[in-house]
Amino acid sequence: MTDTHILHELAQVLEQRKQGDPDSSYVAGLHQKGLNKILEKVGEEVTETLLAAKDAEQSGNNDDLVYETADLWFHSLIMLSHLGTGPDAVLNELARRFGLSGLDEKAARSNGTKSSS
Numbered sequence: 001m002t003d004t005h006i007l008h009e010l011a012q013v014l015e016q017r018k019q020g021d022p023d024s025s026y027v028a029g030l031h032q033k034g035l036n037k038i039l040e041k042v043g044e045e046v047t048e049t050l051l052a053a054k055d056a057e058q059s060g061n062n063d064d065l066v067y068e069t070a071d072l073w074f075h076s077l078i079m080l081s082h083l084g085t086g087p088d089a090v091l092n093e094l095a096r097r098f099g100l101s102g103l104d105e106k107a108a109r110s111n112g113t114k115s116s117s
C-alpha cells in the first residue's frame with residue numbers, strides 16, 4: 001500500500017479512535033487530551049522534520065527525513081480528524097491547484113479568491 005489509499009485507511013482508523021480507549025491507543029489519548037496537545041505534537045514534528053532536512057542536506061541520506069515527515073503527516077491527520085475534516089479535503093485542494101502556476105495561484109490569493117476556507 002504505497003499510494004494515497006493508506007491516507008484513507010489511516011483516516012478511518014483515526015476517526016474510530018475518537019471513541020477509543022486512551023489506555024490502549026495513542027491516537028485516542030491525543031483526542032482525549034484535546035486540540036492544544038495535538039497542536040503541540042504537530043509543532044514538535046515540524047521542528048524535527050526541519051532538523052532532519054538540514055541533516056539530509058549534509059549527509060545525502062533522506063531516511064530520517066522520510067521518517068520525520070511521516071510523523072508530521074500522521075499528527076497533521078489527527079489534527080484534521082479532531083476538527084472534523086480529513087485528507088480528502090486537502091487532496092481536493094491540491095487537485096484544485098493542480099496545473100495552476102504557483103505564481104498565478106499566489107496572485108489569486110492576494111486578490112481574495114482563496115476558495116477552501
Ligand SMILES: N=c1c2ncn([C@@H]3O[C@H](COP(=O)(O)OP(=O)(O)OP(=O)(O)O)[C@@H](O)[C@H]3O)c2ncn1[C@@H]1O[C@H](COP(=O)(O)O)[C@@H](O)[C@H]1O
Pocket residue numbers: 010013017024025026027028044070071074
Ligand atoms: N502511524 C502511526 C504513528 N506514527 C507515529 N506514531 C506515534 O507517534 C508518537 C510520536 O511521538 P514522538 O516522536 O514525539 O515520540 P514520543 O516522545 O514517544 O511521544 P510522546 O510521548 O511525546 O507522545 C510515537 O508514540 C509513535 O509511536 C504513530 N502511532 C500510530 N500510527 C497509526 O495509527 C494507528 C492507530 O494507533 P493507536 O491509536 O495507537 O492504536 C496505528 O495502527 C498506526 O497505523
